[in-house]
Amino acid sequence: MAHFRFMDLDIWKESIEMNDRLFDLAEKLTDAKSFRVAEQLRSASLSISNNIAEGSGSFSDKDFANFLNFARRSVFETANISFVAFRRQFIKQEELDHILNDLDALSRKITNFRKSILKNTN
Numbered sequence: 001m002a003h004f005r006f007m008d009l010d011i012w013k014e015s016i017e018m019n020d021r022l023f024d025l026a027e028k029l030t031d032a033k034s035f036r037v038a039e040q041l042r043s044a045s046l047s048i049s050n051n052i053a054e055g056s057g058s059f060s061d062k063d064f065a066n067f068l069n070f071a072r073r074s075v076f077e078t079a080n081i082s083f084v085a086f087r088r089q090f091i092k093q094e095e096l097d098h099i100l101n102d103l104d105a106l107s108r109k110i111t112n113f114r115k116s117i118l119k120n121t122n
Contacts, residue, residue: 006056011109015049015071018102022078025091025099034090041081047074048106061117068114075107 006012022045029038048071055067079100086096 004053004056006053009052009056009113011071011106011113012049012052012056014106014109015052018078018106019045019049021102022082022099025085025095029085029090034085034088037081037085037088037090041078041085044074044077044081047071048078052110061121065114065117065121068110068117072107072110072114075103075110079103 022041026038026041029035029041051067051071051074055064055071058064058067082091082096082099082103085091086093091099
């Protein structure tokens with residue numbers, strides 16, 4: 001099997017695990033009222049790992065850092081969609097808390113990794 005740079009990154013591995021959990025959650029949101037929220041949740045959570053993977057293919061660390069910024073922003077979008085799902089009573093408080101805590105931890109790791117990459121460019 002081919003091996004890509006992003007496959008070695010802990011932030012990518014964690015974003016894939018988060019994506020699996022959120023896709024599972026989206027699968028539970030099957031009625032017509034929650035369909036759009038489920039699609040947005042899938043898209044935003046997938047964007048996290050996609051941006052990490054895409055950025056890892058950059059030729060410069062500065063460009064990679066830019067994609068990490070996009071990934072972090074997708075974390076925030078995913079958090080917002082999760083909060084909307086809670087407000088619409090599609091998920092319970094406990095599930096929201098777990099998602100938000102995990103997204104917060106992932107956001108911090110992406111930020112720290114981005115800082116370490118940018119530090120090496122100076």
